[in-house]
Amino acid sequence: MTLRPDLKLIAAMVPEGARVLDLGCGDGALLAWLAEHRGVRGYGIEIDEDQITRCIARGVSVLERDIDEGLSDFPTDGFDVVVMAETLQAVRKPGTVLEHMLRIAPRSIVTFPNFGHWRCRLELASAGRMPIARHLPHAWHDTPNIHLCTFADFEALCAERSLTIYDRKVVNANYQSTWAMNHWPNLFGTIAVYGLSRPGA
Amino acid sequence: MAQAAPSDQHSVGLVTAESADFSGPFPLASGESLPAYTLVYECYGALNADRSNALLICHALSGHHHAAGYYDLEDPKPGWWDTAIGPGKAIDTNRFFVVALNNLGGCHGSTGPTSTNPATGRPYGPDFPTVTVPDWVNAQAALADRLGIERWAAVVGGSLGGMQALQWALSYPDRVGATVAIASTPRLSAQNIAFNEIARQAITADPDFREGRYLEAGVVPTAGLRLARMLGHVTYQSDDGLREKFGRAVRTGDLDILQDVQFQVESYLQYQGKSFSRRFDANTYLLMTRALDYFDPARAFGDDLVATFAAMKAKLLFISFTTDWRFPSARSREMALAALRAGREVSYVDVDAAQGHDAFLLPVPRYLEVLGTYLRGLELRP
Numbered sequence: 245m246t247l248r249p250d251l252k253l254i255a256a257m258v259p260e261g262a263r264v265l266d267l268g269c270g271d272g273a274l275l276a277w278l279a280e281h282r283g284v285r286g287y288g289i290e291i292d293e294d295q296i297t298r299c300i301a302r303g304v305s306v307l308e309r310d311i312d313e314g315l316s317d318f319p320t321d322g323f324d325v326v327v328m329a330e331t332l333q334a335v336r337k338p339g340t341v342l343e344h345m346l347r348i349a350p351r352s353i354v355t356f357p358n359f360g361h362w363r364c365r366l367e368l369a370s371a372g373r374m375p376i377a378r379h380l381p382h383a384w385h386d387t388p389n390i391h392l393c394t395f396a397d398f399e400a401l402c403a404e405r406s407l408t409i410y411d412r413k414v415v416n417a418n419y420q421s422t423w424a425m426n427h428w429p430n431l432f433g434t435i436a437v438y439g440l441s442r443p444g445a
Numbered sequence: 446m447a448q449a450a451p452s453d454q455h456s457v458g459l460v461t462a463e464s465a466d467f468s469g470p471f472p473l474a475s476g477e478s479l480p481a482y483t484l485v486y487e488c489y490g491a492l493n494a495d496r497s498n499a500l501l502i503c504h505a506l507s508g509h510h511h512a513a514g515y516y517d518l519e520d521p522k523p524g525w526w527d528t529a530i531g532p533g534k535a536i537d538t539n540r541f542f543v544v545a546l547n548n549l550g551g552c553h554g555s556t557g558p559t560s561t562n563p564a565t566g567r568p569y570g571p572d573f574p575t576v577t578v579p580d581w582v583n584a585q586a587a588l589a590d591r592l593g594i595e596r597w598a599a600v601v602g603g604s605l606g607g608m609q610a611l612q613w614a615l616s617y618p619d620r621v622g623a624t625v626a627i628a629s630t631p632r633l634s635a636q637n638i639a640f641n642e643i644a645r646q647a648i649t650a651d652p653d654f655r656e657g658r659y660l661e662a663g664v665v666p667t668a669g670l671r672l673a674r675m676l677g678h679v680t681y682q683s684d685d686g687l688r689e690k691f692g693r694a695v696r697t698g699d700l701d702i703l704q705d706v707q708f709q710v711e712s713y714l715q716y717q718g719k720s721f722s723r724r725f726d727a728n729t730y731l732l733m734t735r736a737l738d739y740f741d742p743a744r745a746f747g748d749d750l751v752a753t754f755a756a757m758k759a760k761l762l763f764i765s766f767t768t769d770w771r772f773p774s775a776r777s778r779e780m781a782l783a784a785l786r787a788g789r790e791v792s793y794v795d796v797d798a799a800q801g802h803d804a805f806l807l808p809v810p811r812y813l814e815v816l817g818t819y820l821r822g823l824e825l826r827p
Contacts, residue, residue: 287785293811300762300792300818307781307793319786 247277249419253437254327254353257411258282262324265348267311267341268331271295272304279304312336315344323349330435332356334388339401342440346407352440358414360394360430378417379434395430402440411439455531456523457489457538460514464554465591471584477574480563484588485554486510486546489530490538492594497825499594500536501585502526502545503602503609506677506733507725509553512545513538528808535817541598548609549584550576550732558728559660570728571657578605578740582612586620596620598825600759601816603627603805604772605733608740611780614759615742621759623823625816628769628805630776631750631783632741637771640680641734644673648727657728666727671718673730678717683768683801750780754787761791762819764805764812771802792819 247255251274258264261283266275269288272295278284288306290296299306312335326345333356335341345352357379358364367375374384382389393401395414402409414425414433425432464485470478487510492499502512504525513530515523530536530543547555550573558573565572589597600610600621607629614624633641648654651669655662679687691710698706746752754761761784765777774795781793796812798804804812 285788287791296794297815297818300794300815301822303822305785305790305792307778307785307791308795309778309793317782322786 247273250329250355250415250435250437251277253413253415253419254329254355255282257353257437257439258284258325258327260284263322263349265289265318265323265326267315267326267328267345268334269295269299269304269306269327270329272299272302272306274327274329275299275304276302311341315341315348318344318348320347321349324351325349326352327354328352329355330357333391333393335391338391338393339405342401342407343405346440346442350442351410354438354440355435356393356398357389357435358395358430358433359392360396361434362431365431377434395433395436398436398438402438406443408441408443409438410441411437413437455533456527457514457531459517460487460489460511460524461516462487462510462554465588467584467587467591471587473574473580474577475575479549479556479574482549482556482584483554483560484546484549484556484584486544486588487512487514487524488592489513489543489545490541492542492592493825495827496594497596497598497827498541499589499592499597500541500543500820501589501597501600501610501613502530502536502543503581503585503600503606503613504545504548505602505604505606506730506737507721508606509551510545510547510555511553513543526806528806529813529816535813536601536820537817541820544588544592544594546585546588548576548581550729550736552726552729557726558657558732559726568660570660573728573732575735576732577736578608578612579616581609581736582616585609585613586617589620596827597622598823599623599625599820601625601627601820602629604629604802605737605740608737612740612742614757614761615753618756618758621757622826623762623819624757624759625762625764625819626777626780627764627812627816628766628772628777628802629763629780630772631743631753631780633738638738640676641738644676645731645734647672647676648730651727654727657731659727665722667719667722670722670725670727670730671715674721674725675714675718678714680771681801681803683770683799685768686800686803689799750783751786754780754784754789757787757789759789761789762816763791763793764815765793765795766798766801766804766809766812767795768799769802769804 264286266288275286326349364375414429414436417434469480472478511524512526513524532539547553550557558569562569600613602610607626610624614621648669651666653664654666694709696707696709696712743750743753763777763781765774784791794815798809
């Protein structure tokens, strides 16, 4: 089983044998891969019916629920890592979700698309229209992405909530890293994978 | 045994009930015991060579051992869970050896209040001892032993049947591969118990109840049973479901002159009550609702549901229905989270369905797809 490139980046950050909670786990590909290759015991949270069935078909533990209904009933330190791939921008209260993630586990891995990419900036500046790009394929009125942000915005939120960024990988839509995005990530990076830990950690 | 009817390749076809006699004494949770008992059951599919494909169906309040197929070619209705059980269906009899039984205290052939009490030579009636979900599971284990089944690949049930599936994983952790609890709950709410009590009062207040000795008097408390069933039936349906099915449609009479008006929903409930009162025993109804009320596995674990699931080994699947207000989604969700906290392999699906609690018996596509997908993915090991 080959893993989607973005999930590969996440998988590389998950320690062997970790207990993992995957918020917005999709078809369960990451959890299935981690179980097989890393001895990880994982649970997925998903809201899409067809994706849930795919999780069940591949033997991934999945609970149907809406992240926006809250995570307060998940136990503090119940997991080693909480993962949220390409989901942060779709939740109602990203800041609250991030805080819960770092309550549930000491480490979180978060990925999201960069609204500060130069193409987005150019489209907004020149055409005056909300950008549509490979990593942002939806029209403004028909998108699950209600909280788009830039890498700089996200890092400002982390600073405001005293969340520690212990790792960051910035890649393009092909999940590759280039010289330019290493120097100007918020301008040239399309997707970032952040490793977060608790305040002071 | 099951010869498929030519018209339907997904039916288990013609089936026959079997029975197994057990010599007692069979100890019960109440401290009493049964001197001997009989269980009636049906089997669908074939047990494989290493006996790893057995699947137990546990029935709910008014269910029994006839879960699938037909008794003869003129039989108008198949078993109560025929939508789910059969070749190629969610509970696939091409893969699983499916066993369904009538629980102890039932009124469809297994020893119960209508059976003869060997001590008196008369029907047990109200003297039939209190039985609990753990008692049922112990009796089911005795049947499993008789059938040569050491371990169930899965124990599956809806509502009260789901409670038995959970109890199996608790009472016999090494004998269950997977537990599937559909539209179930870890305990009844005060409201649930209240509805059960009203149903019981309806039965015991019927003059024909004769303190439970109606069989000896040659009467049946049909009025009480009818009421109990009508009340229960309303709690199995959703507001939306009843609205969709009947709305305010009038069956007879004239709303303009307000004479002899009967709404469709009234006549439907009366029909349900009437047909139920003909086929169900009043003492069994009392006993089954009591078993529901008493079910509370977490009680032995200091009301800690996480500790309860930690004592199990089986993997678990919970399915709930969005409009079920008898055992609402929140109860299944609570169990799923407790199982997760206990480190069990667990999945939970909340199916959008308009039919309320009864949805677990109905052909709701997503529900049957999830159930089938889950069971197909189970590894069969002896």
